[in-house]
Amino acid sequence: MSTSIPRGGRGAGRAARRNHSRPYHASTTRNSPAAAVAVKPTFAAASIPPADDRQRHFSERTFADAPISQASKSGIKHQYLSDVQAATLELGLAGKDLLVQAKTGTGKTMAFLLPTVERLAKQQQHLQKGQISALILSPTRELAIQIEEEAKTLLAHHPFRVQHAIGGTNMKSEMNRFKNDRCDILIATPGRLLDHLENGDLQPRFANLKSLILDEADRLLDQGFLNDLKKIFAKLPSRSEVPRQAMLFSATMSTEVKQVVNKALNSNYEFVTTLTAEEANTHEHVHQSVLTVPISKSLAATLAILREDFETHGEASKVMVFFPTARSTGVAAEVFRKIKGLPPIFEIHSRKSQSVRSKASEEFKDAKSGILFSSDVAARGMDFPGVTLVVQAGIPSSAEQYIHRLGRTARAGASGRGVLILASFENFFLQQKDVAALPIHAHRSIHDLPTEEIDTALDIVDQTTKAQAYQAWLGYYAGFAKKMDVTPVQLVEMANTYAMEILRYKGDQTPPIKAKTVGMMGMKGVPGFNIAKPDNERPR
Structure with missing residues (x-):
């Protein structure tokens, strides 16, 4: 009952330990991070708290000593700036265009929100009523909502208001909300924003745009938004007529990202990275393995791998399982819900409504233990703490997608593990240049896969x-x-x-x-x- 087409190969490599020293780098040399020079923040440093009291990626500086307004300080819940916030704050406040490379989950949302809000506060008397002053583009609805919530907290003591425009919701309701409610900062997914620009009356409200931010730029491009971005840029006011600041945040610096950089940022932008050498290469601190099985046993292998993690981490086991399509994700979630003895099952993919996806995201985020079945909609953006294992069942669309998904574990200095489950006809993926360089080891053989449990559950699926x-x-x-x-x-x-x-x-x-x-x-x-x-x- 197996289907297989022989292919072969796997990568090899070694793990490295994290160097805790964390210099911040910036450069005015385009596309040349190697030419970086140190950024020297001028605001006062605070005493360093004990290591146990601080997560990795936090700096020694406090918001209390930062050169920002009291209104912003009152809306910030953390004491210490993260590395990316400390590295970009002064440049952002100075109105510089920034290309920032930083991991998700290291405080980058506040890194672009804070200078944006501060600059709006200083220009408040020049802002025009009914105008959108800042535009933030996000690759996913979930990330857009997360950014909006963080913005609301920061704006609690400011007069500014934030709104969102995302797919999966009623566009007419959004248009009415824009007409009736103040919107200084708009957070949008590209497709829905383009709908408003082409079919609504939103374009005139960008006439005095002050700030443009692209978050998870590499993910925006992975999801095929390049053409949408070009159309959006064309509908925004010319920078020669209406000057604005632009900031682009990305975990990776691919050729495609550089294409967007050339269109979105001024030529004298500054490059900032807070990644250590090993963080730039996720595989350096995430143990990776590949298990090749007949495709008929893929779900059974997934179940066996999950149980391995439960044995290792007990009630702290928290797993994300990725599948190639939304439909295969739905089938897997339905099957695993019928298997006894598993932690709570959560499900996020494009076939679910926005409200259902948001609810599942929050519940998994807060859960101490659980399994999240996902298509690529949740591969980046949302920060899920405590993920102990990432399983990718079926071939990823690219090496970048594989690494993006892998990045959901090993957050904030914690350890993590990734397992790739392939059928033999998918093994060509391991031979691709970017993948072959990764230390993906052969997973130990698993005997007596629980195929009967899977088949019994599958028989009940609609x-x-x-x-x-x-x-x-x-x-x-x-x-x-x-x-x-x-x-x-x-x-x-x-x-x-x-x-x-x-x-x-x-x-x-x-x-x-x-x-x-x-x-x-x-x-x-x-x-x-x-x-x-x-x-x-x-x-x-």
């Missing part, structure tokens, strides 16, 4: 859910057919095996699929599909 997962699997892996060295006919055969033998779809034929859908996948005329009859041909 047929429609399985059919949707089959179609999503086919669409996703069609993009890897050349790298997998399979023909369209072979790919359809693999998808059909996935549906019938792995998902245990019940029926004499494979799940029906519309001819239009097959055509959109570029597979018109490929044999092996169960083409659904048009609605007007179905018996009534």
Whole structure:
């Protein structure tokens, strides 16, 4: 009952210990972090608290001594600035364009909110009523909401107000809210913002834009927002006519990020990084392993890996499990909810409503133990503390996505572990240049995989859910057919095996699929599909 196409290879490497010294770097040399010079903050340093009292990534400086308004100080709950906040505060307050490289979960949200709010406070008498003064772009709805909540806390003693514009919510309601309520700072996902700019009346409200921030810029590009960003930039006022500050935050500095840098920032921007050498390479402090199993045993292998973590961490076990598609994530969550003895199961993917996703995010964030099943919607942005293990079941879309997901564990100096579960036909991923350089070791063999438990649970899953997962699997892996060295006919055969033998779809034929859908996948005329009859041909 297994499906496999032989492939092979795995990376190798070594782990390194963290060097706690943490110099801050900035450079006016574009695209040249190696030419960095030290930033020398001028505000007073406070006495260093005991190491046990401070998380990693916190500096020695306090907000009480920072050159910011009392209104902002009153809205800040922390005593000490994080490294990224200390490294960027003075540059941000000075109105410099910044390219900042920092890990998620190190205080970067406040790093861009604080100088933005402070600069608005100093220009308050020149701000025009009804105008949006600051725009923050986020790759996901969840991150946008998180930024908004942090902004509300900071603005508690300021007159400014913050709003959001995100997909998955009623656009007309957003438009009414913009008309009726003050909005000085707007936090938006690119797609929804572009809808407002092209189909609403929001564009004139950016006429005096003072600040533009791109958070998780690498993630914005991973999700295909480059064209949307270009369109958004084109609809914002010209910087030659309306000067503004721009800040771009990213964990990685890819070629694509540099393309956005050239469009969003002035040529004399300053580069700031608070990453140590090992933080720039996540694999240096996260133990990684790969387990290759027949695809029919992928879910059983996932269950076995989860139980390994429970044995190691007990009630502190907190795991994130990533799947290639939203539909496969939904199937897995449904299956694992039917298995006894597991911690609480949480589920986040694009097929869930925004309210459901937000609720699940908060519950998993607060949970001491749990399992979060996710598609890539939660791979970056949200900060989930205490994650002990990241499992990636199925091939990631890229090496960057693999590393982004891996970054959900080993936060704030803690240890973490990552396990990649692949079918043999997915092993080409390990041979790709950027992946082969990573120290991904072979996971120990697992005997007696709990396949019966998985199969029993799968038999209860709704047929429609399985059919949707089959179609999503086919669409996703069609993009890897050349790298997998399979023909369209072979790919359809693999998808059909996935549906019938792995998902245990019940029926004499494979799940029906519309001819239009097959055509959109570029597979018109490929044999092996169960083409659904048009609605007007179905018996009534």
